Amino acid sequence: MAQGTLDGQHGEGRREQLLRSALEVIVSRGYADTRIADVAEHAGTSPALVIYYFKTRDQLLTEALRYSEDAWYAAGTQRLAAIPTAVGRLTGLIAMTCPPDTDPAARSEWLLWLDLWALSPRNPGVAAVRRKFDERWRQAIVTTVLAGQETGEFDTAVDAGSFAVTLSALLDGLAVQIALEDTDVPPSRAYELAMDFAAGQLGFSLDDERAG
Amino acid sequence: MAQGTLDGQHGEGRREQLLRSALEVIVSRGYADTRIADVAEHAGTSPALVIYYFKTRDQLLTEALRYSEDAWYAAGTQRLAAIPTAVGRLTGLIAMTCPPDTDPAARSEWLLWLDLWALSPRNPGVAAVRRKFDERWRQAIVTTVLAGQETGEFDTAVDAGSFAVTLSALLDGLAVQIALEDTDVPPSRAYELAMDFAAGQLGFSLDDERAG
């Protein structure tokens, strides 16, 4: 009986399916409590197949984290690239962390980050993912700030590097609150606070962004 | 052979000794990889004794986290209480997160936080520790800001609540960098950035604090 799409996964397709399954299990159970059997069951297959594609459990989970971060970053920056103003792009960057609307996928992403941070100190592979990602993220902020200073949208007295470190730290901290669903800091509040900070530092008005 | 302090642990003393052992193991191995046997060995006793004092592994580890956070907070606020000016106390609050000197214990504390965050979404006990702690911490900031506004040290236009949420998020984010030893954000830089933010928002000069 030809079930086509469901059974007919091969090679690379299967790999990605397993990575996505792993991610969903990690989000719901947490990295530490994610068993190979869970991932296999979620993907409708056997534990042995999972090991067939990824030699070890650790390799599977680490690769899943990398896969998720890459996908998130790629999707985000692609969306941003289409925005003409620096103010708009910076706003987009902030919205990626603090979705003004209630985006269910965003919390998942941040739950993964919490595991990623906790793993980093003792897992070199995970640490590398984190470092690279942080670097790219800060660089994205720096680039946007410099562009905005060029066009006169932003105050030129601000040091882009320091601003990037500060803003990314602030966003990380707010993301923790969002991930843990702190009632005092819903995503909308986090968004406002981050925007207030950015607008205050860079000297643009919040209306600029609404108008643009 | 009377080794007094080392052997003669009973009841409550033994409990605390085990909690401290648990903390050291968690810091070095991570929460997920901390075994009862590790804690027992570190404390120079048997796994069975650990279970005798704490019914389950989870109870041991959860209680250890609570113990650590309480101790850290208590020690910190006690030190701060002695400082006369609001600027000084706020500086102290920031220094608790970003030790200007290289305090080895501080990184341990933050490594524990990373585990605590990662655990929170699925472990109600840990989530409660975190929530209570975050609340106390923000409250400490609010109290300090209001006091400083009272004495005229701080700009009265700032909303203490929003400032507290923002500053604590920023400190959390910087703490992640410190815990993970990001080379771009050493503790001294984190300290400077946080102080710049606070001084800018509240309108006090960084010299006030050096003078005080």
Place this chain on the structure above:
DNA sequence: CCGGTTTGACTGAACATTCAGTCTAGATTC
């Protein structure tokens, strides 16, 4: 000798990983 404390020896379950193959589709040969 009583009660809290401590231990070594065990048990049972959970799991990652291995193994020895089966099945299928496509290539190769005649």
Place this chain on the structure above:
DNA sequence: GAATCTAGACTGAATGTTCAGTCAAACCGG
């Protein structure tokens, strides 16, 4: 175009280890 071969995809049933938690006995201070 049938027969044979090959390789990759996939599986069920072991295997062996690691651990949390149990238990019954020993220890010891008062």
